[in-house]
Amino acid sequence: MTRKSITGFSNPTIKFVRSLRDKKHRRREGRFLAEGLRLLTDARESGRLPELLLMATVRDPHPLLDDLEAATISAGGEVIEVPIDILAKVTGKDNPQAVCGVYAEWDTALATIDRAAAPIWLVAQAMRDPGNLGTMLRTADAVGAGGVILIDDCVDPFSVEAVRASMGAVFTQKLAQARWADFLAWLRAGEGQLVAASLREAVPYRGAAYAAPCFVMVGNESRGLPEDYEMACDLRVTMPMKGRADSLNAAVAAAVLAYEVLATIG
Structure with missing residues (x-):
């Protein structure tokens, strides 16, 4: 042609x-x-x-x-x-x-994910901003993650805005979409540590006991993770906030945690 x-x-x-x-x-x-x-x-x-x-x-x-x-x-x-x-x-x-x-578009079913293919995976729950999703995809690429798993009602990863914000990482990273119950059942059916930033029974994020494959999860930009989602995690970590802000942007939090996990488990 x-x-x-x-x-x-x-x-x-x-x-x-x-x-x-x-x-x-x-x-x-x-x-x-x-x-x-x-x-x-x-x-x-x-x-x-x-x-x-x-x-x-x-x-x-x-x-x-x-x-x-x-x-x-x-x-x-x-x-x-x-x-x-x-x-x-x-x-x-x-x-x-x-x-x-x-x-x-390609298949984004959880069944397409090989958890053993990478030591780090990023998980976004109810993320609504395409710029944040694009940033998470770029972060995943930067830390050598396997990809990004979208939980519940997230922004469309194939929207023009999300694809543009990913700077090409939408093509280099695996993508999966699932409801929470299905994701948790899939995760528990094999190896995998689920980690989230939290204030509930959390330990400092520096030097925490991360283990591969590690699934780093962040929640909705305004509401964060639901309490029952946090309590289902294997590890909850907290990051110091030394200024007036009480939280980080969701994509930034994912990046900070992902690099700490990378430093720990490589």
Whole structure:
């Protein structure tokens, strides 16, 4: 398949791509949108190629973009050139990057997780902010975690905002979604230590007895973890707050704990 051009906003393909900004359409189609050469290159290097690649008609040449285009065509994908104003409409950004892609969502069932594949996993319960989820995905990548498990009603990890905030980590990290009861049953069926930041019967996070595989869990940005979730954890740790704030941002707390776990169990 070769490159083609679309110039009209009313084109069915453009309408389809634009619809992927809406969660309802993403779920129905099983597809999502990612933007930017760096992010799409990370996806390619992780073994994921877009089914549809949109490129600005006027753009700076780049060897990575040439490689991405060639790989997409080789894999049977479609490459389309569009004016920059169409890219802006599709991505919802006034100054869009010169390339975006449509990807097939992948299986996010707990059964796809191999807990032995990494010493650290991050768990988010009812996280609602796509920026926080993106930060957690980047943290997971940075500490060599296996991935991020989303519990209960979390933000859609395939939303444009979450994918953008992940800076490509959505492609490098395993993702799983589950309800709390199902996750806890899955966790208890094998090895795994569940750790949460807490004030309930907690020990200092520095020097705590972490063990691999360690599942570091944080809760909702405003409510934190429900008490029964905390009490189900194998280890509850507390971090000192020396200023006026009484808590850390959820994604920041996950990062602090993840690096401490990394320092302990490597």
